[in-house]
Amino acid sequence: MASILIDQVSKIYDGGVHAVKAIDIAIEDGEFIVLVGPSGCGKSTLLRMVAGLEAISQGTVSIGGRVINNVEPAERDIAMVFQNYALYPHMSVYDNLAYGLRNRKTPKAEIEARVTEAARMLEIEPYLKRKPRALSGGQRQRVAMGRAIVRKPAVFLFDEPLSNLDAKLRVTMRGEIRKLQRRLATTAIYVTHDQLEAMTLADRLVVLNGGTIEQIGTPLEVYHRPASTFVASFIGAPAMNLLDGAIEGDRLVIGDVSMAFGAQPGTTGSVTVGVRAEDLTLAGEGDQRLPFKVDYVEELGAHRLVHGHLSSQALTAVVPVEAEITEELQLTVAPERIHFFAKETGRRIERPGSPVEGGAVRSYAREASFA
Amino acid sequence: MYRTKFFDHLILIAGVILMLGPLVVAFTTSTHTAAEIHSNGLMLSIGGHLEETYGKVLFRKGGFTGEVTGMTMAVNSLILGLGFAIGKIVLSMLAAYAIVYFRFRFATLAFWLIFTTLLLPLEVRIMPSYKVMSELGLLNSHVGLILPLLASATGTFFFRQFFKSVPDELLEAARIDGAGPVKFFIDVLVPLSRTMIAAVFIIMFVYGWNQYLWPMLMTTDESFYTLMRGIKQILQVWVGSQIPDYNEAFAMAVLAMLPPVVVVVIFQSWFIKGLTESDK
Numbered sequence: 117m118a119s120i121l122i123d124q125v126s127k128i129y130d131g132g133v134h135a136v137k138a139i140d141i142a143i144e145d146g147e148f149i150v151l152v153g154p155s156g157c158g159k160s161t162l163l164r165m166v167a168g169l170e171a172i173s174q175g176t177v178s179i180g181g182r183v184i185n186n187v188e189p190a191e192r193d194i195a196m197v198f199q200n201y202a203l204y205p206h207m208s209v210y211d212n213l214a215y216g217l218r219n220r221k222t223p224k225a226e227i228e229a230r231v232t233e234a235a236r237m238l239e240i241e242p243y244l245k246r247k248p249r250a251l252s253g254g255q256r257q258r259v260a261m262g263r264a265i266v267r268k269p270a271v272f273l274f275d276e277p278l279s280n281l282d283a284k285l286r287v288t289m290r291g292e293i294r295k296l297q298r299r300l301a302t303t304a305i306y307v308t309h310d311q312l313e314a315m316t317l318a319d320r321l322v323v324l325n326g327g328t329i330e331q332i333g334t335p336l337e338v339y340h341r342p343a344s345t346f347v348a349s350f351i352g353a354p355a356m357n358l359l360d361g362a363i364e365g366d367r368l369v370i371g372d373v374s375m376a377f378g379a380q381p382g383t384t385g386s387v388t389v390g391v392r393a394e395d396l397t398l399a400g401e402g403d404q405r406l407p408f409k410v411d412y413v414e415e416l417g418a419h420r421l422v423h424g425h426l427s428s429q430a431l432t433a434v435v436p437v438e439a440e441i442t443e444e445l446q447l448t449v450a451p452e453r454i455h456f457f458a459k460e461t462g463r464r465i466e467r468p469g470s471p472v473e474g475g476a477v478r479s480y481a482r483e484a485s486f487a
Numbered sequence: 488m489y490r491t492k493f494f495d496h497l498i499l500i501a502g503v504i505l506m507l508g509p510l511v512v513a514f515t516t517s518t519h520t521a522a523e524i525h526s527n528g529l530m531l532s533i534g535g536h537l538e539e540t541y542g543k544v545l546f547r548k549g550g551f552t553g554e555v556t557g558m559t560m561a562v563n564s565l566i567l568g569l570g571f572a573i574g575k576i577v578l579s580m581l582a583a584y585a586i587v588y589f590r591f592r593f594a595t596l597a598f599w600l601i602f603t604t605l606l607l608p609l610e611v612r613i614m615p616s617y618k619v620m621s622e623l624g625l626l627n628s629h630v631g632l633i634l635p636l637l638a639s640a641t642g643t644f645f646f647r648q649f650f651k652s653v654p655d656e657l658l659e660a661a662r663i664d665g666a667g668p669v670k671f672f673i674d675v676l677v678p679l680s681r682t683m684i685a686a687v688f689i690i691m692f693v694y695g696w697n698q699y700l701w702p703m704l705m706t707t708d709e710s711f712y713t714l715m716r717g718i719k720q721i722l723q724v725w726v727g728s729q730i731p732d733y734n735e736a737f738a739m740a741v742l743a744m745l746p747p748v749v750v751v752v753i754f755q756s757w758f759i760k761g762l763t764e765s766d767k
Binding site: 167168169188189190194195196198199200201202203204205206215216219220263 | 654656657659660661662663664665666670674675678679681
């Protein structure tokens, strides 16, 4: 168990490619941190630098207060779960779990006890004598987790561990990883490109793009107050609608549509307007009306996604199943549910009256430490 | 599924006859006396001298010194075959391990240097090799027979390709599990390479077993003679009215064939097993 301090860490490859740019993250003891971003954003590189599989070009990484830049991976007190599991194919499940302990000269009885305990926890006891090739994907995944658990490390590192599983199994395993991490209260860093996985697992999310941090925050903070258009479009499904608009006085103008904007928008001129699909509702009597041309409908069972245009800009709205869908719908949105982003930088424009943005970076006390 | 038809079997049977025919003839001929063979040529019937001929070939002391038996020669061939196969596998695995897993300067150059030695087989460098061995005082020794032929570009290339196909995560997982370079090699790479080792072993054992030119040059002491030279020796006694012991030559050829057959049969089953159940 340990806190991790990532301080101004950069990765520059031989060819001069700057994969990770001066990243700072302070991770508390027992916290579950998810690094999320599109492929090539540097999330895996960052994780591998913490693991010691990649050299750190600049900056320092400390685990439990000890700088580990030049420490061998085996001495860092970490365990890693790989995307393709990386089980030793010629060893039985038992030997796979025990290998790391044997290399550390752990007494035989202790190895036996730890492997049995991990196997019980992960329900892989019946397979201990089998070779990995005789296991299904989900079982291999459990063995890979078991290999991490038996070591009782200070930090778990997960490198997209669920992306080789089918959708249903992924949901189950996601829950199990979360439960296990809470139970063991071990600090964890988890890399994924799947925003849903990130939202459901994380105590705090780190959204990365092009080697820099776009935003750090709890899933709800990141969802409700995205720090940039990148975060807005990356987190949440369907992605947040981003429209070109302008603020003129107390009215918001989008193309040839305009709506009264009661509260102070906090800015003027052209902006990027962000609206979540689920914040758009069908206009009732007396609501402001945004005329919306329907292109096509996606039925999701619980609700429908309606894709269409608002004054020739693409827009997606969530509409209840019982609503009748005509060629043109009248939508409305509560003014406080609208996000503004600066046109040039894509950064969020905070509106007067809402909490200061710095809150997104503040540390986050975990509610489940005693679970 | 494709159903085998009569005609398919016909082709296969023809193939079997073509491949096995000469061996069967060699065996049946070897059971006759030399005089019979000399007058009648090759024979398909089984003669009455099976035990006699084979016993003589294996255990009769012969040669100029009168000390060499077929068994001694077989042991020499076996040492050569095994020494070759094991030595080459160890050497080329270590070389491939260095090339694939360690970043050192000129690694690629080193690999291509090794690879170009394929263009320089023993026959091309036989005199220099002989000179080196002679100056090292290794003529007439097993070490001298084996050592100059151990470096194997083919083996190194095979293992390099195989090591490259092993996922990097395996190395990374092993590093996190606290396995150093030696441990990773012995605990993970060698067991994973079992099928490759079996394949290379087959090729190299047969290659070593069948060596003729190099042993002939390197050894003058009869106690280092191999089976291949022994066969030649039997046929070299055309003096006066004496006829060569054809039966013995055939018997020895049949015996000389057995160990490679055994090796191929044993390792082939591992080889195929490894191929079918491998899952990386």
